[in-house]
Amino acid sequence: xxxxxxxxxxxxxxxxxxxxxxxxxxxxxxxxxxxxxxxxxxxxxxxxxxxxxxxxxxxxxxxxxxxxxxxxxxxxxxxxxxxxxxxxxxxxxxxxxxxxxxxxxxxxxxxxxxxxxxxxxxxxxxxxxxxxxxxxxxxxxxxxxxxxxxxxxxxxxxxxxxxxxxxxxxxxxxxxxxxxxxxxxxxxxxxxxxxxx
Amino acid sequence: xxxxxxxxxxxxxxxxxxxxxxxxxxxxxxxxxxxxxxxxxxxxxxxxxxxxxxxxxxxxxxxxxxxxxxxxxxxxxxxxxxxxxxxxxxxxxxxxxxxxxxxxxxxxxxxxxxxxxxxxxxxxxxxxxxxxxxxxxxxxxxxxxxxxxxxxxxxxxxxxxxxxxxxxxxxxxxxxxxxxxxxxxxxxxxxxxxxxx
Numbered sequence: 001x002x003x004x005x006x007x008x009x010x011x012x013x014x015x016x017x018x019x020x021x022x023x024x025x026x027x028x029x030x031x032x033x034x035x036x037x038x039x040x041x042x043x044x045x046x047x048x049x050x051x052x053x054x055x056x057x058x059x060x061x062x063x064x065x066x067x068x069x070x071x072x073x074x075x076x077x078x079x080x081x082x083x084x085x086x087x088x089x090x091x092x093x094x095x096x097x098x099x100x101x102x103x104x105x106x107x108x109x110x111x112x113x114x115x116x117x118x119x120x121x122x123x124x125x126x127x128x129x130x131x132x133x134x135x136x137x138x139x140x141x142x143x144x145x146x147x148x149x150x151x152x153x154x155x156x157x158x159x160x161x162x163x164x165x166x167x168x169x170x171x172x173x174x175x176x177x178x179x180x181x182x183x184x185x186x187x188x189x190x191x192x193x194x195x196x197x
Numbered sequence: 198x199x200x201x202x203x204x205x206x207x208x209x210x211x212x213x214x215x216x217x218x219x220x221x222x223x224x225x226x227x228x229x230x231x232x233x234x235x236x237x238x239x240x241x242x243x244x245x246x247x248x249x250x251x252x253x254x255x256x257x258x259x260x261x262x263x264x265x266x267x268x269x270x271x272x273x274x275x276x277x278x279x280x281x282x283x284x285x286x287x288x289x290x291x292x293x294x295x296x297x298x299x300x301x302x303x304x305x306x307x308x309x310x311x312x313x314x315x316x317x318x319x320x321x322x323x324x325x326x327x328x329x330x331x332x333x334x335x336x337x338x339x340x341x342x343x344x345x346x347x348x349x350x351x352x353x354x355x356x357x358x359x360x361x362x363x364x365x366x367x368x369x370x371x372x373x374x375x376x377x378x379x380x381x382x383x384x385x386x387x388x389x390x391x392x393x394x
Binding site for chain 2 (some may be wrong): 050058069081104128
């Protein structure tokens with residue numbers, strides 16, 4: 001009987017520990033990077049990012065950029081909640097942070113500036129998905145570009161590339177370094193949730 | 198000894214049940230409305246909505262709407278994952294669905310159309326938070342307006358109103374009924390994730 005009791009108590013301890021770890025996992029998950037690199041060092045296309053926290057939607061319509069915006073056209077920017085939480089506490093993103101910028105076209109323009117009229121007013125509305133750029137913070141891997149790696153999965157409709165090699169500094173990091181080196185290489189000034197207003 | 202064993206077994210059963218319910222809660226949460234109404238039938242300001250799934254960002258700048266857009270200016274639209282999942286499977290939102298539209302101004306315009314030039318191109322960037330509109334699907338409560346209730350928490354910077362009474366049909370539901378009655382009173386044509394492209 002005493003042996004049974006010991007076995008039952010052990011089972012109880014295991015279940016209690018599991019219950020606690022589930023609880024801890026939901027309340028205070030330690031940031032762990034979701035960036036996955038293949039054997040060649042290419043970054044795999046992030047998954048599930050549309051369920052991350054959306055932080056802002058810069059819009060550079062072709063119609064306002066001589067017909068060919070560098071990023072056509074809406075930029076939907078997403079950060080994982082666990083990394084956003086650290087940023088809001090500390091003012092910088094933790095190692096391993098992945099930031100996704102998914103592009104969409106504007107919906108069927110009827111004015112030369114790319115806008116159209118809808119019952120809510122004249123303006124811009126999301127058209128088709130049109131590409132993705134991703135940054136990953138890893139101070140060792142990307143030491144040459146201020147600790148961030150830059151990846152372009154194509155600027156075109158779905159499907160995007162399945163993986164992407166690191167973009168050259170001239171393609172991405174150079175511009176970020178020139179303008180936003182002091183704010184963790186990120187355009188935080190465009191994202192209300194990061195500015196807090 | 199037998200009594201101790203019974204007590205321990207009971208404890209074990211409770212912990213196991215709790216473990217299972219935690220698991221079920223994470224894997225297959227049945228949609229349950231997060232809409233909270235006070236005693237007067239006013240809707241309380243939704244919380245946590247910036248962590249819901251973002252579906253699109255219509256933009257109606259004041260600069261393109263005679264200086265005074267009906268909705269100034271970015272419209273960030275959020276739906277809870279549990280309700281989005283049902284929509285994507287069935288083509289309609291489940292009872293209790295809450296859709297939040299949070300507004301932001303455009304960031305410091307330098308052109309008459311409200312746009313500005315940034316390294317990524319000329320266009321629009323999110324300025325300050327500027328208000329919130331909410332719809333709730335409840336076929337019984339809102340039978341007179343095609344099963345959806347409409348609520349305006351103010352079109353102004355933070356903080357928004359703590360609660361809002363149902364808007365009259367003339368203010369909101371009338372326009373939705375005229376244009377999007379067939380698509381669950383929702384402008385699904387503006388949201389790539391709902392269109393699937």
